[in-house]
Amino acid sequence: MSDTRKLTKMALLIALCCVSAYISFPLPFTPAMVTASTLVFCLIAFMLPPKETFIALCVYVLIGAVGLPVFAGGIGGLGKILGPTGGFIWSYPIAYTLLSVCKGKKHSFFTYFWRSVVITIPITYIFGMIGGMIVTGINFEAALVGYALPFIPGDIMKCAMAAWLGTKAAKLNI
Template identity: 40%
Template sequence: MVSKTKISVNEMAISALFAALTAVMGYVVIPLPFSPVPVTGQTFAVMLTGGLLKNRTAVISMLVFIFIGILGLPVFAGGRSGMGVLLGPTGGYIISWPLAVMLISKLLGKKEPIGFVYTLFVNILGGIIIVYLIGILQLALVTRLDFKRAFMLGGLPFIPGDIFKAFVSALLTVRLRKTVLKQ
């Protein structure tokens, strides 16, 4: 029997797998000429991680992702890495991800079955609103923009795509959650 404070090998493997998924989703980057924030699939990975994994495993996954990025592995958007990314204009989005997966996982809980509409709502709350608040705040601070202007550059253009990601993630979460949570 595994104690609650120890991490099982299975939990480590699943955390590493979802950290890798988050990294892979950052390799396809669509730069926007008017924004320092690129379009990636990483927020999709964040929503899926929070939806499919137990709370602790989901948070560990995002912390591992951030830690290996700090160490220099090219896991951040476009294959970037290092503390400079986390301290730069887009770092707040990444820094928000452990909180986002924690919120998504907690709100979905261990309930089975979960409904699509509720899962979509949770994805929007945790995977979009929380990520945007922290990300846009750091964007505003680093670039010395007011919050409204930072939202116009680092939030508004991404809303349609992120709602689509939340929708697809909710579909997958509802279908796969029972299987993945057994792990």
């Protein structure tokens, strides 16, 4: 694949990350939001090799860090990254690059789905909970209830949708 095509693909997927963050809604008992970004991050891991996945997600985090409103709810800036939900943001390059490394050569829905659930959800929640505990001073149980448990069903569904889209993209060689 040419460098121009790789860069264009990465840029389009980063733009999709930015747009997906606006598809979000808050929950009344937590600072974390339900967002479509999880689906897009998994899709990036399925469509790009690990190095490009890492670069794309680091660029996304940097774009938000400098203040562009690309994080959940249309927010950006260092305050978001260092705030109660910043741990989630720090996890993205790590969790989804690891998914890209572990996705395997076989492009099957089950493989993509299972690996995305087993790899990305625990890593993202651990980072999110630790960040929330550090910033807000809550205990582990409160972090588990506010930063992880309510999001598990939705994230599993988003992993399933990403696995389905990822297998379709792989078959079309996109």
